[in-house]
Amino acid sequence: MVVEERAVGKTLAQKVWEEHVVRRADGEPDLLFIDxxxxxxxxxxQAFDGLRLAGRAVRRPDLTLATEDHNIPTTDLDKPIADPxxxxxxxxxxxxxAEFGVRLHPMGDIEQGIVHVVGPQLGLTQPGMTIVCGxxxxxxxxxxxxxxxxxxxxxxxxxxxxxxxxQATPKTMAVDVVGELPEGSTAKDLILTLIAxxxxxxxxxxxxxxxxxxxxxxxxxxxxxVCNMSIEWGAKAGxxxxxxxxFAYLQGRPNAPKGADWDAAVEHWRSxxxxxxxxxxxxxxxxxxxxxxxxxxxxxxGQGVPLSAVVPSPDDFDDPSEKIAAQxxxxxxxxxxxxxxxxxxxxxxxxxxxxxxxMEDLRTAARWIEGRTVxxxxxxxxxxxxxxxxxxxxxxGLDVVFKEAGAEWRGAGCSMCLxxxxxxxxxxxxxxxxxxxxxxxxxxxxxRTHLVSPEVAVATAVLGHLASPADLAHA
Amino acid sequence: MEKFSTHTGVAAPLRRSNVDTDQIIPAEYxxxxxxxxxEDGLFAGWRKDPEFVLNQPAYAGATVLVAGPxxxxxxxxxxxxxxxxxxxxxxxxxxxxxDIFRSNSGKAGLLAAQVEEKTVQKIWDLIEAQxxxxxxVDLVARTVVAGEGIDxxxxxxxxxxxxxxxxxxxxxxxxxTLSHEDAISTYESSRPSFKPVxx
Numbered sequence: 001m002v003v004e005e006r007a008v009g010k011t012l013a014q015k016v017w018e019e020h021v022v023r024r025a026d027g028e029p030d031l032l033f034i035d036x037x038x039x040x041x042x043x044x045x046q047a048f049d050g051l052r053l054a055g056r057a058v059r060r061p062d063l064t065l066a067t068e069d070h071n072i073p074t075t076d077l078d079k080p081i082a083d084p085x086x087x088x089x090x091x092x093x094x095x096x097x098a099e100f101g102v103r104l105h106p107m108g109d110i111e112q113g114i115v116h117v118v119g120p121q122l123g124l125t126q127p128g129m130t131i132v133c134g135x136x137x138x139x140x141x142x143x144x145x146x147x148x149x150x151x152x153x154x155x156x157x158x159x160x161x162x163x164x165x166x167q168a169t170p171k172t173m174a175v176d177v178v179g180e181l182p183e184g185s186t187a188k189d190l191i192l193t194l195i196a197x198x199x200x201x202x203x204x205x206x207x208x209x210x211x212x213x214x215x216x217x218x219x220x221x222x223x224x225x226v227c228n229m230s231i232e233w234g235a236k237a238g239x240x241x242x243x244x245x246x247f248a249y250l251q252g253r254p255n256a257p258k259g260a261d262w263d264a265a266v267e268h269w270r271s272x273x274x275x276x277x278x279x280x281x282x283x284x285x286x287x288x289x290x291x292x293x294x295x296x297x298x299x300x301x302g303q304g305v306p307l308s309a310v311v312p313s314p315d316d317f318d319d320p321s322e323k324i325a326a327q328x329x330x331x332x333x334x335x336x337x338x339x340x341x342x343x344x345x346x347x348x349x350x351x352x353x354x355x356x357x358x359m360e361d362l363r364t365a366a367r368w369i370e371g372r373t374v375x376x377x378x379x380x381x382x383x384x385x386x387x388x389x390x391x392x393x394x395x396x397g398l399d400v401v402f403k404e405a406g407a408e409w410r411g412a413g414c415s416m417c418l419x420x421x422x423x424x425x426x427x428x429x430x431x432x433x434x435x436x437x438x439x440x441x442x443x444x445x446x447x448r449t450h451l452v453s454p455e456v457a458v459a460t461a462v463l464g465h466l467a468s469p470a471d472l473a474h475a
Numbered sequence: 476m477e478k479f480s481t482h483t484g485v486a487a488p489l490r491r492s493n494v495d496t497d498q499i500i501p502a503e504y505x506x507x508x509x510x511x512x513x514e515d516g517l518f519a520g521w522r523k524d525p526e527f528v529l530n531q532p533a534y535a536g537a538t539v540l541v542a543g544p545x546x547x548x549x550x551x552x553x554x555x556x557x558x559x560x561x562x563x564x565x566x567x568x569x570x571x572x573x574d575i576f577r578s579n580s581g582k583a584g585l586l587a588a589q590v591e592e593k594t595v596q597k598i599w600d601l602i603e604a605q606x607x608x609x610x611x612v613d614l615v616a617r618t619v620v621a622g623e624g625i626d627x628x629x630x631x632x633x634x635x636x637x638x639x640x641x642x643x644x645x646x647x648x649x650x651x652t653l654s655h656e657d658a659i660s661t662y663e664s665s666r667p668s669f670k671p672v673x674x
Binding site for chain 1: 490491492493495497498501502503505506507508509510520543544545548549550551552553554556571573574575578579582583635636637648649651652653655658659662663666667668669670671672673674
């Protein structure tokens with residue numbers, strides 16, 4: 001009797017993983033080849049030092065790219081960095097890149113920008129690749145169907161020296177996004193809702209794949225917003241299967257394959273989608289049709305509620321440690337349980353970062369603010385994710401729209417996403433921010449952060465309190 | 476990296492969950508280009524509070540940090556591990572660690588010992604009732620032992636086998652990988668031509 005063999009299918013993550021195994025041995029993690037290593041000034045100096053100490057070279061400078069982003073100011077770009085410690089860190093990157101032969105896009109260069117904005121816009125980020133960077137938001141690149149994750153400085157040194165990383169095989173999880181996002185709800189609202197549903201540790205140990213019609217219908221830039229925040233619910237990486245949207249975005253970009261290579265690449269990329277009979281270790285479901293504008297109230301990205309809700313009470317939580325965390329968060333944020341989220345006044349609005357600092361985000365923000373003005377006691381900072389984004393926005397006249405509304409139009413960089421450069425909150429100052437982290441002090445010591453979409457950010461800037469564009473009609 | 480087999484030291488309770496790496500060391504302290512000197516930034520946002528656990532004389536010289544779930548989430552900064560080590564910590568115990576933090580710990584030689592939440596609760600209760608109590612973390616036996624007599628808390632902890640072996644042997648990851656240089660070269664020779672290069 002012939003026993004029919006049932007082939008067990010593979011997930012997107014498993015396929016990309018398998019294609020990069022350099023060495024596999026019992027009792028050891030797989031040794032994975034790394035297709036692209038992105039570098040910035042904060043997490044690399046000690047790695048280059050390590051190479052020097054051991055007398056090692058960068059194995060594949062041709063698979064390595066550096067940019068300056070975390071420390072750099074977004075004003076006075078023609079002047080040296082004022083903070084001497086920041087300046088030293090940036091200059092150290094320049095010296096290291098020169099010494100080890102790594103391509104660098106420094107301040108003033110047309111390709112400079114946030115590392116996770118630069119990779120995709122150059123077309124260096126492609127489906128099926130392994131991409132690492134000493135930065136947790138490397139998960140952004142998973143939007144292309146790449147396996148992309150953040151690493152520490154010891155691992156940066158390891159990749160520089162060997163172009164590989166030993167990695168224990170993670171589990172895989174499917175996030176099935178059912179239904180369609182309603183009008184007025186965005187990719188940012190979707191991912192913030194998911195993180196609140198699954199909590200900050202929910203994805204821990206998994207590579208997640210975002211699936212479903214609502215995901216398929218997202219633009220590449222929105223997909224990047226979703227994958228960017230995978231780390232905020234603890235996932236190792238977040239991926240979206242490459243499709244026509246992906247190919248259309250990539251074709252013609254400077255580092256995208258050309259000619260016969262393009263055809264071969266697309267054929268291969270099409271084969272990466274999760275097989276119908278593949279099994280995930282875990283499946284979670286989220287109903288996109290119920291997603292509404294969503295904002296955080298607390299000090300981790302899982303502490304969020306719909307904009308239409310009120311500030312929760314510690315009593316709303318059953319888990320004792322969540323109860324304590326909620327009380328601590330309310331104290332830090334200076335909020336009272338029961339306050340409608342829309343009644344929370346905001347001092348500073350930040351539109352930018354690797355989460356929401358791309359063209360689509362700026363176009364959306366400009367569309368809503370055109371003909372309106374920033375509220376009297378509020379300031380609005382608009383910071384493009386890269387020099388290319390800034391130039392494109394200026395070509396479209398978006399800078400004029402922002403400036404006429406009373407916003408500050410800045411140079412490219414990480415800016416107010418983290419307190420490493422001059423763009424910071426003052427103690428007690430409250431922000432609505434399109435970035436990814438609302439941790440205590442993240443945007444400056446004592447600063448209070450509400451994570452929001454670009455749509456909510458711009459409506460908040462106009463009205464001076466947390467709001468969505470729907471509120472502008474009534475104003 | 477130095478070999479790690481067993482460690483005994485005063486344990487400090489950090490009764491908080493979701494201690495992200497921005498709390499362990501805020502961004503403004505990440506500008507050094509060395510691996511040392513980060514102790515100044517450790518828990519910088521909390522250190523000014525006299526009630527903060529590390530400011531209490533009873534826990535002076537603590538080398539074992541006992542933290543709540545989801546310790547080390549967020550940013551990939553290995554500076555968080557260095558700051559803990561520079562301050563004097565050799566071990567962090569938690570019911571769940573952020574992935575990148577745990578990996579960084581293994582590379583830098585800080586032991587991240589994962590135990591059940593109820594064990595953390597018991598150790599907290601013990602070291603708060605008897606400040607200065609020592610905890611022994613045995614990497615060979617994979618056990619955590621706190622206190623003695625009837626108050627003694629003992630449990631096993633989780634750590635992946637490969638990281639444990641590397642810590643026990645004090646092995647350098649890069650050296651291990653470079654011993655498989657031929658496998659890397661073989662792989663490189665078969666990569667598709669459509670893969671991008673940066674130069």
